Amino acid sequence: MKYRKTALIEAEQYIGSPAQVIEYNIVEIPPIIGTDKPYEYFIPTLEGPMELHAGDWIATGVNGEHWPIADDVFKKTYAKLPVIPYNVAAFIKLCKGSNIDLRDVLYFENNGFDYVKEDEARIGDWIADHQDKVARAWLDGYEVEK
Structure with a gap:
């Protein structure tokens, strides 16, 4: 194994x-x-x-x-943790806390989170362009951009 x-x-x-x-x-x-x-x-x-x-x-x-x-x-x-934007980190945290699947995150189904509506295009576009990084952040953790 x-x-x-x-x-x-x-x-x-x-x-x-x-x-x-x-x-x-x-x-x-x-x-x-x-x-x-x-x-x-x-x-x-x-x-x-x-x-x-x-x-x-x-x-x-x-x-x-x-x-x-x-x-x-x-x-x-060892590898460095991925660095992701604050709004994407908040979205990941919200999804994990709401038992949303990674698949839904990668295909950016915001699942009715009101706060996401304001920032939906930026979060969705970033996730679409960085799916490997989002999956790694979901699994291993991440650092937030400064």
């Missing part, structure tokens, strides 16, 4: 900034004098300290825990 991850995470790429060192309690271990060994960086995790390299991603889980993910693994495993 195959499985997909269902929990959302927040992540940022580690660049070694002093702010990141403080925010994530990163421990810097200097090299032994007289060796070519570089600084080593460790981040505290639920499993104990884990090594962190510049370019790795620091993930924050649903309970606020952190862990490092190598850049290549991160890019194969």
